Amino acid sequence: MNVLGIETSCDETSAAVVNEQGRVFSNVVYTQIARHQPYGGVVPEIASRCHVEALPDILRRAVDEAGLGWEGIDAVAATRGPGLVSSLLIGLTAARSLALRLDRPLLGVNHLEAHLYSIFLTPGAPQPADICPLVILLVSGGHTCLVRMEASGDYTLLGQTLDDAAGEALDKGAKLLGLGYPGGPVIEKSAIGGSPSAIAFPRGMKLNQPNTPIDGFDRKLCFSFSGLKTALLYYLKAHPETTTSPEQMRDVTASYQEAVFDSLLGPAEAALKKVHPRAFGCAGGVARNARLRDKLNRLAKRFHIPLLLAAPEYCTDNAAMVAALAAARAARDGFTDASLEAQPNLSLPLA
Numbered sequence: 001m002n003v004l005g006i007e008t009s010c011d012e013t014s015a016a017v018v019n020e021q022g023r024v025f026s027n028v029v030y031t032q033i034a035r036h037q038p039y040g041g042v043v044p045e046i047a048s049r050c051h052v053e054a055l056p057d058i059l060r061r062a063v064d065e066a067g068l069g070w071e072g073i074d075a076v077a078a079t080r081g082p083g084l085v086s087s088l089l090i091g092l093t094a095a096r097s098l099a100l101r102l103d104r105p106l107l108g109v110n111h112l113e114a115h116l117y118s119i120f121l122t123p124g125a126p127q128p129a130d131i132c133p134l135v136i137l138l139v140s141g142g143h144t145c146l147v148r149m150e151a152s153g154d155y156t157l158l159g160q161t162l163d164d165a166a167g168e169a170l171d172k173g174a175k176l177l178g179l180g181y182p183g184g185p186v187i188e189k190s191a192i193g194g195s196p197s198a199i200a201f202p203r204g205m206k207l208n209q210p211n212t213p214i215d216g217f218d219r220k221l222c223f224s225f226s227g228l229k230t231a232l233l234y235y236l237k238a239h240p241e242t243t244t245s246p247e248q249m250r251d252v253t254a255s256y257q258e259a260v261f262d263s264l265l266g267p268a269e270a271a272l273k274k275v276h277p278r279a280f281g282c283a284g285g286v287a288r289n290a291r292l293r294d295k296l297n298r299l300a301k302r303f304h305i306p307l308l309l310a311a312p313e314y315c316t317d318n319a320a321m322v323a324a325l326a327a328a329r330a331a332r333d334g335f336t337d338a339s340l341e342a343q344p345n346l347s348l349p350l351a
């Protein structure tokens with residue numbers, strides 16, 4: 001089954017054709033970053049206008065590059081949430097029109113679940129049935145959580161961030177440092193050659209309190225970045241020369257990035273100890289980072305389990321993961337999902 005997927009939840013306009021085995025025939029992504037950069041973050045009105053302008057051509061290219069023709073498309077899928085409502089509506093409306101025109105079924109996809117599926121897209125990656133139970137660390141611009149995946153479509157939320165998401169911590173840090181948007185890639189570039197241990201920024205929550213649950217979650221499996229962000233703010237007040245000294249900037253960005261990643265790895269390690277999964281996965285935009293990928297690799301090795309990482313192009317928002325999830329779900333359950341309302345605050349479908 002070949003699914004044409006559409007992703008327009010935030011600032012990437014993307015269309016892809018993928019089958020139920022996760023074979024990617026095409027994945028075309030137009031990133032709007034340059035359009036939002038002057039404003040230091042995503043502007044919803046600009047995002048939706050860009051989706052309207054870009055989507056027709058992106059769709060045509062995705063179908064052309066797949067080489068299957070429009071008649072080779074068996075179903076159409078689009079992200080229905082979470083995301084910016086005005087942007088979600090563009091993708092959903094396009095998907096609805098195409099499904100009608102092609103006389104094909106239509107599927108609405110949860111963006112967070114699609115990120116989880118990105119780890120199965122790399123050629124040679126195992127399928128969920130072969131490797132579950134899995135612990136997956138989801139690290140995007142809007143979400144940071146630890147998920148236990150029991151089987152395709154069967155998830156338990158083990159812990160989540162109590163304040164910012166990891167990507168948000170990088171984006172806000174870059175803003176404080178005057179490095180621009182989006183923060184993750186600019187900090188990664190600036191950190192090259194810097195010392196990750198030059199400044200001792202705080203890591204996550206202090207665990208000196210009794211281990212009482214927070215919002216029903218084991219405290220050890222939750223994340224926090226607010227102390228880290230404040231520490232950077234105070235550091236910059238005490239060291240205003242940072243922004244004009246390339247050498248110091250390298251050390252500060254390397255140390256800040258390291259603190260974000262260590263804050264992720266602590267709870268991830270606690271989850272691996274608690275769950276004893278067959279494998280460990282990491283998905284979402286922040287998982288593009290080479291330093292984080294290296295640290296995740298070392299963690300998985302210590303637990304003697306395989307690490308499933310999405311290829312870099314499938315970490316940040318893309319339609320391949322949307323189509324892959326839709327194809328897998330349709331192969332499993334058929335076309336039962338009729339919910340195509342845009343849901344800006346959708347959360348993971350939990351068992």
Ligand code: KG4
Pocket residue numbers: 010139140141142143166167168170171182183184185188284285286287288289290315316317
């Ligand atoms: O998954 P994603 O594309 O969108 C959301 O669903 O949020 O993630 C975007 C986030 C941004 O915060 C961005 O700064 C971060 O991913 N990011 C990175 C890198 N590339 C993107 N963070 C660290 N290193 C990168 N290379």
Ligand code: ZN
Pocket residue numbers: 111115140141285316317
């Ligand atoms: Zn995303």
